[in-house]
């Protein structure tokens with residue numbers, strides 16, 4: 001029988017797909033690593049599995065224990081799915097800018113979700129970092145994976161995403177582009193690709209304008225899951241060769257194009273990463289192979305990026321080629 005023992009066995013080994021339309025005029029091959037094929041729907045299943053297994057091995061997570069984590073959604077889904085299969089409870093702490101769609105998904109997996117204000121300093125007692133620390137102290141047998149400082153976050157990519165890309169491209173990958181949130185994806189995948197290629201593969205981070213990685217002050221932006229207002233230890237700055245800053249507007253318009261032109265219904269950080277990848281690919285030659293990682297699906301953003309009214313409210317829909325709204329005079 002061709003069966004899998006549980007959903008956990010389906011984490012990783014995601015497909016690599018050529019981008020054909022948004023790449024017009026570009027000579028290099030541009031390939032997308034489509035992470036929504038993971039069973040929890042995002043790249044974060046990879047880190048959830050490795051962080052939990054390492055905590056079981058070290059004894060930090062005991063049978064029947066509770067996982068407490070501040071997460072913008074995707075890490076929560078990965079942790080909730082793996083936790084449920086292994087018999088752990090989950091409490092997640094989310095900032096209030098996260099879409100209700102994402103929060104409802106966490107609750108569907110049986111997790112408890114605490115929502116905190118975005119507009120407070122990280123040091124404030126109500127910040128989502130501090131609330132989660134308090135919950136860890138108060139809940140018996142609680143364990144906090146802390147994806148921002150857990151070495152198993154980048155290590156999961158060093159051991160899975162990196163080798164998969166090297167194998168899938170038969171060693172022909174020349175550039176790797178990924179959005180930077182905790183920095184785990186780019187640091188782990190990048191380190192593996194640098195090592196296996198004797199430093200030849202170029203590693204490029206994509207970052208929302210305003211975030212610290214591209215020299216911003218930490219001012220707000222709307223793309224979810226990427227950019228930071230501090231430097232997490234999961235991010236190894238020595239791995240990235242360059243960082244490309246991308247605006248919310250460019251990110252979301254590209255996200256819509258990926259659905260309409262490539263059949264890829266993906267999230268806003270994917271559009272952001274593709275804008276950066278195309279910038280890199282425009283400078284690359286015909287033998288170059290640029291791989292861009294797409295972290296999640298667009299299903300969690302239907303009421304935002306794929307909603308004309310929301311896009312219009314922020315002035316993101318003024319380019320030619322967008323379809324008219326109901327009531328517009330044609």
Ligand code: PMP
Pocket residue numbers: 072074075179180181182183184185186224225226267269270295296
């Ligand atoms: N995009 C989305 C939607 C995410 O949830 C994350 C994770 N925060 C990222 C990109 C960035 O990945 P990483 O944390 O590995 O840098």
